[in-house]
Amino acid sequence: MMYQMHIKGKQYQKILIICACLIGMLLLERFLLLGLLRTYSKIVLGGIVMFNIVICSFLANTAFYASRININRQFMAIAFGTYLYVINMVIAVTILMSSNIILVREVTFFLTTGKLLFLAGLVIPFMLAKSPVFKEISYLKMAFISILIMMVVFFLYAVTFRLLIMPDEIIYFMNILYLLGLMIFLLELILNELIESSINTYMMIFSFFLLFIAQFYLTVLPLSTQTLIQSSVINAVALIILVIEIHAFNIEIPEAKNRKLQKQFNIYSKYLKRIIDKKTLLVREVNQKIIDELEYAKIIQQSLLPSNKITHRDVSFTSAYYPCERLSGDFYDIYSIDDDNVALYLLDVSGHGISAALMTMLSNNYLKSNERVIKRFRGMHPDKNLKYFYEQFNRMNFPDEMHMVIFYATLNLNTKVLTYCSGGMNCNPIRFKSDGKVEFLDQSRGFPICKLEGFFTPEYTSETIQLQHGDRILFYTDGLTDKEKNAIFDTDEIIELFVTSRDLTSREINDIIVDKINAQRGDLNDDITYILMDI
Numbered sequence: 001m002m003y004q005m006h007i008k009g010k011q012y013q014k015i016l017i018i019c020a021c022l023i024g025m026l027l028l029e030r031f032l033l034l035g036l037l038r039t040y041s042k043i044v045l046g047g048i049v050m051f052n053i054v055i056c057s058f059l060a061n062t063a064f065y066a067s068r069i070n071i072n073r074q075f076m077a078i079a080f081g082t083y084l085y086v087i088n089m090v091i092a093v094t095i096l097m098s099s100n101i102i103l104v105r106e107v108t109f110f111l112t113t114g115k116l117l118f119l120a121g122l123v124i125p126f127m128l129a130k131s132p133v134f135k136e137i138s139y140l141k142m143a144f145i146s147i148l149i150m151m152v153v154f155f156l157y158a159v160t161f162r163l164l165i166m167p168d169e170i171i172y173f174m175n176i177l178y179l180l181g182l183m184i185f186l187l188e189l190i191l192n193e194l195i196e197s198s199i200n201t202y203m204m205i206f207s208f209f210l211l212f213i214a215q216f217y218l219t220v221l222p223l224s225t226q227t228l229i230q231s232s233v234i235n236a237v238a239l240i241i242l243v244i245e246i247h248a249f250n251i252e253i254p255e256a257k258n259r260k261l262q263k264q265f266n267i268y269s270k271y272l273k274r275i276i277d278k279k280t281l282l283v284r285e286v287n288q289k290i291i292d293e294l295e296y297a298k299i300i301q302q303s304l305l306p307s308n309k310i311t312h313r314d315v316s317f318t319s320a321y322y323p324c325e326r327l328s329g330d331f332y333d334i335y336s337i338d339d340d341n342v343a344l345y346l347l348d349v350s351g352h353g354i355s356a357a358l359m360t361m362l363s364n365n366y367l368k369s370n371e372r373v374i375k376r377f378r379g380m381h382p383d384k385n386l387k388y389f390y391e392q393f394n395r396m397n398f399p400d401e402m403h404m405v406i407f408y409a410t411l412n413l414n415t416k417v418l419t420y421c422s423g424g425m426n427c428n429p430i431r432f433k434s435d436g437k438v439e440f441l442d443q444s445r446g447f448p449i450c451k452l453e454g455f456f457t458p459e460y461t462s463e464t465i466q467l468q469h470g471d472r473i474l475f476y477t478d479g480l481t482d483k484e485k486n487a488i489f490d491t492d493e494i495i496e497l498f499v500t501s502r503d504l505t506s507r508e509i510n511d512i513i514v515d516k517i518n519a520q521r522g523d524l525n526d527d528i529t530y531i532l533m534d535i
Contacts, residue, residue, distance in 0.1 A: 041225040042096065048232045049093050049111070055239045056086045062246050074125070075246065081121025088114025104223050105171060111232075112174045115215070119181040168223070175219040182212040203245040210238035294326045294354070301327060301357050304364060306334045309507070312342045313413050318506045318532040322479075322517055324524035329356030330477050332529050335368060337379035340413050343368075346425075346529055347406040347449075348477045359402065366392050367408070382408040382421035383460040386446060390423075390460075394453035403450035407475060409441075416467040416535060421460055424448030427478045427491075432498045434470030441465065441473070467535050472506065474498065476530035480513075485525040488516055506532040 064079035092110040095103055189205045214234035221227045302321070310317040317334050329349040337343050345367055349356040366389050369375045378385040385408055407429065409420035421444045422428070428442040443465075447458030467473075474494070483490045489497070501509050510532060517528060 041229070045107070045225055045229050045232070046093055046096050048229055048236065049089055049096070049107075052232055052236050052239065053086055053089045053093070055236055055243060056082050056089065059239055059243045059246070060086065062243055066246060077121050077125040078246075081118040084121065085114035085118040088117065104225055104228060105168065108171050108218070108223060108228060109174070111228075112171060112178060115178050116174055116181070119178060119185070122185070171223070172219070175215060179212065179215050179219060182208060182215060186212060203241060207238045207241040207245065210234055210241070214238065291326075297354070297357065298323075298326045301331075301361060304361060305332065310334050312336065314535070315342070315411065315413060316506060316534045317344070318510045318534075320510065320514060320517075320528070320530055322521070322524065322528040324479075324527050327354055327357035328527045328529075329360065330479070330527040330529035331360035331363065332475075332531060333364065333368060334531065337376050337410065341376075341379060341410055342413060343379040343408070343410045344475065344531060344533075345406060345408040346475050346477055346531065347404050347423075348425075348479075348527070348529075349404040350402060355402075359398075359404065363389070363404070363406075367406075379410055380419070381462065382410055382419055383444075383446075383462040386421050386423045386449075386460045387458075390447070390449050390458060391453070393449050394451055398451060400451050403448050405448050409475070411467075411533075416469075417464055418467055418473075419462050419464045420444055421462045422446045423460070427476060427481060429473055429475045430495065430498070431465070431467075432472040432474070432502065434468060434502075436499060436502060438495055438499065469535055471535045472498065472502070473533045474530060475533070477527065479524070479526035479528035480530050482526055486520060486528065487523065488520055488528075506534045 060079045060082035063075035063082065067074070067076035067079060088110045092107045092114075095106050095110065186205065186208050189208060211234075214231045217234065218227055218231035305321060306319070308319045308321070310319075319332065319334070321328070321330065321332070323330070330346070331349075332344065332346045334342065334344045347360065347363055349359045349363075367378075367385060369378060378388065386406065389406075404423075405425045406423035407420065407425040408423070409418055409429075411418050418441075420429075420441055422442075423446045425446075428440045431439040431441060433439065441463075443463040445459060445461040447456075447460070452458075476494075479486055481489050481491045481494055497512065498509065501512070513530075517524075
């Protein structure tokens, strides 16, 4: 609102300045150039008409440009009518300069004809555009039809009344018609029904008001060189205003708005960048805090793991643990049940990361009791231990989709009898005998640890196997042999490695496996855990 008031205020100032200049020009013409007009009236009139041609050329091109860039399509009609006006003015100048005498009537006839064609191409399309019938027709087509109709009217009028030989009556009729057309268009402008924006309405009204005054002056006073010159001067001023206002309305004012919007956008972008930088810094700080906490949780989780090299009498255990993220969904333990028995287990929780890591640490409390009698009872009966673990798991309020697979085994150090039970483990331990034969520990029955109590009651049964001196057993999770996820080994390759390397120690074999894993360490997509047991 303040912007429009500012523009309107400027327009009032323009109108006052133009009026003062116009009055000054007319007074100057009256008192100072009177002798010049009498002596060189033909040259002055020709110069003023040429000046009008230049102004109309600017007007036509300005209106045409404004219509072509789709700012306002109605200016196409203005451009078309103005081009015809220019043609008539050129004819008038040609007549004026080709004769030794001043042909006022002929010049006036062509000038007024051009004005009428200009007005027909301007007013009538604007009037027709309000009708639903002509709403879809372009302004250019309506301007062409309007000018054609006007020319037919001229012809019929001339033929009917034989006015071709009476130029005074023709000119008078055309002047009256032009005045009526200007009056209609002025009323439309005043009612503000034809101009879409009120920003340049006042200057448009003032421009056409000057055109009306110029034509009224020419119509009321007797035809003479002086009245024609004065009318053409006022007409030129009015057309200059029209050119300036069309340019300002379509170019300068939108450009000013764009600059204002660009300035606001730059300010907004500046503050937005500050906000983004501040938020980014905050996010980085929060992320770093989360990373630090994850690192601390990783230390806690791995502190619960046993040493990677353990020996119980003549049995050695070599283990490795490679999480694909900071926290792992794999877990294992090797611990003494009593002086003669050692237990171990591996488990693999679905997924990996924080939730899986929390589940592994919780599981440790249920699989290995700190109370000596319970610890011995569960350790000596892997099937009962897993059964108990399944029941306790179902009593917890874990998500239904959470589950894990587990393998639990107990070794008697005296008899070398291994008792084991699988809780749905999808990769059975592999026994490599001293004679080179290979055997899978896949005879036990079990079920994954999951939340199905009430729908399904699984059975867990333990199996035993007599181990011999020189036997070697590989316990592992599926990350070691899933070549699609980790691209390290498959089952056949790991078997071939152990068979061809049976003369090596577990630590030497472990070094080979570690080197292979480290080569792919940055591309791991699943956790890797394994235990090598040598008898």
